[in-house]
Amino acid sequence: MTRIYTCNVPIEADVVDAFCWLQKGFTDQFVYYDKQNPTRYMGLGRCIALPSLRDVEYEYGEGSSLREVATGAAASEVAGGAGAGQPPVFFSFNRFDATNPAPADELMASFPRLRFMLPEIVLIENERGRFLQVNSLGPVYPGRVARFTRMVAAAPPRQRAVIPFSLEPDSREAWDEAMGAALAAIGEGRVSKVVLSRRLRLVAEHPFSSKDLLVNLIDGDARGTVLLYRYADVFFCGCTPELLVRKRGDVVESMCLAGTCPAGATAAESDALAEALLADGKNRAEHDYVVQLIRSVLDRVCYDVDVPTVPEIMRLAHVQHLFTPARARVLAGITLADLMEDLHPTPAVAGTPVGEAKMLLRAIEPYNRGFYAGACGFVDGAGDGEFSVALRTGVFDGEMGYVYGGCGIVGESDADAEYEEIDLKLRTILSAFGA
Numbered sequence: 001m002t003r004i005y006t007c008n009v010p011i012e013a014d015v016v017d018a019f020c021w022l023q024k025g026f027t028d029q030f031v032y033y034d035k036q037n038p039t040r041y042m043g044l045g046r047c048i049a050l051p052s053l054r055d056v057e058y059e060y061g062e063g064s065s066l067r068e069v070a071t072g073a074a075a076s077e078v079a080g081g082a083g084a085g086q087p088p089v090f091f092s093f094n095r096f097d098a099t100n101p102a103p104a105d106e107l108m109a110s111f112p113r114l115r116f117m118l119p120e121i122v123l124i125e126n127e128r129g130r131f132l133q134v135n136s137l138g139p140v141y142p143g144r145v146a147r148f149t150r151m152v153a154a155a156p157p158r159q160r161a162v163i164p165f166s167l168e169p170d171s172r173e174a175w176d177e178a179m180g181a182a183l184a185a186i187g188e189g190r191v192s193k194v195v196l197s198r199r200l201r202l203v204a205e206h207p208f209s210s211k212d213l214l215v216n217l218i219d220g221d222a223r224g225t226v227l228l229y230r231y232a233d234v235f236f237c238g239c240t241p242e243l244l245v246r247k248r249g250d251v252v253e254s255m256c257l258a259g260t261c262p263a264g265a266t267a268a269e270s271d272a273l274a275e276a277l278l279a280d281g282k283n284r285a286e287h288d289y290v291v292q293l294i295r296s297v298l299d300r301v302c303y304d305v306d307v308p309t310v311p312e313i314m315r316l317a318h319v320q321h322l323f324t325p326a327r328a329r330v331l332a333g334i335t336l337a338d339l340m341e342d343l344h345p346t347p348a349v350a351g352t353p354v355g356e357a358k359m360l361l362r363a364i365e366p367y368n369r370g371f372y373a374g375a376c377g378f379v380d381g382a383g384d385g386e387f388s389v390a391l392r393t394g395v396f397d398g399e400m401g402y403v404y405g406g407c408g409i410v411g412e413s414d415a416d417a418e419y420e421e422i423d424l425k426l427r428t429i430l431s432a433f434g435a
């Protein structure tokens, strides 16, 4: 049994300003920041990494009222202020295909293979308020809490930076070959859909930091959830529109997201494109594979499953997607990690059938995706939390990095159109450079 001690202190500071001010010098950094809703967790340092959260005992509360002891998912609310009920927050960044034997690039390969990582410090903004959380394996030292509280209060406003960069073109020939292999596999009936990706190398004129990219993603026009995982000098980050699973108590939400068109330059153009997307058979078929998989998983491990039969439109800065929300109540004993493993990868990032599509991707894609399209998120000591699918992301170090984008291929897909769709999707991660 591992015992974790947690102290939460209410703060007034903006959590992003506080994170930018504190982050220097911390080898491990984690961000899960929903731009629309206050589900914002920013972690620094590593208190402990655990393979599972089943045998953990928590002692958490506000300030010095750390008396209540809670175990695993049965954690009870602790008497005191709002911060007293805030359990410790673990981050979990998982690779798209963790058992793919192909070597990842040297940047992705440098991340340790850890499951649930508890930072020493977590800056939190959620429905309870804003908090500084300090985690420890022994009773939390009050001097440490006081020092970080003072630093957070002194955080200056963050600043944006433009980072000039150039993108090295990827091989058009290689894309056509990949498309050919995907369409052949579809023609043979091995898969009905496969989600192919492209990886492009990026070089900047000057070294850039994870803080610069993070601030541009949070303050720029990208919509969705900003993710960051930094280990030593290397960091993975992006802004994804795709929620994989959210769990609060027994309420579970997921999202079917597949089918794409451009955002459009004007409101009228955007509406016309959205209407055409809703009426397009190819995109609706791509979308339906995702709906079927998510519905079948939820039917197995949940009840009161609600997945509408007609998709809506999700409007983003550069593209629009077909989107179907999913909601259910989870069966007792099923954890957020169980849900994440059952749902991931969906046909939105692998294909249909999922297992065969994953094997096909190992054969077709000349690189290992690493965290791109992986399930990345957080889970708290009460068993609640959420995971997003790490789309619109890249991995970076110093002056260089790789950015990733993909698209669903079905029998009618056209190589040129899919290539251009990925170009549009890449604009989100490229907006992290502030242009």
Ligand SMILES: C=C(O[C@H]1C=CC=C(C(=O)O)[C@@H]1O)C(=O)O
Pocket: 195, 242, 257, 258, 259, 260, 321, 347, 348, 349, 391, 392, 404, 405, 406, 407, 408, 425
């Ligand atoms: C695989 C990606 O997008 C997925 C999510 C939304 C729409 C998609 C599509 O229309 O192909 C993809 O399934 C990506 O952005 O890299």
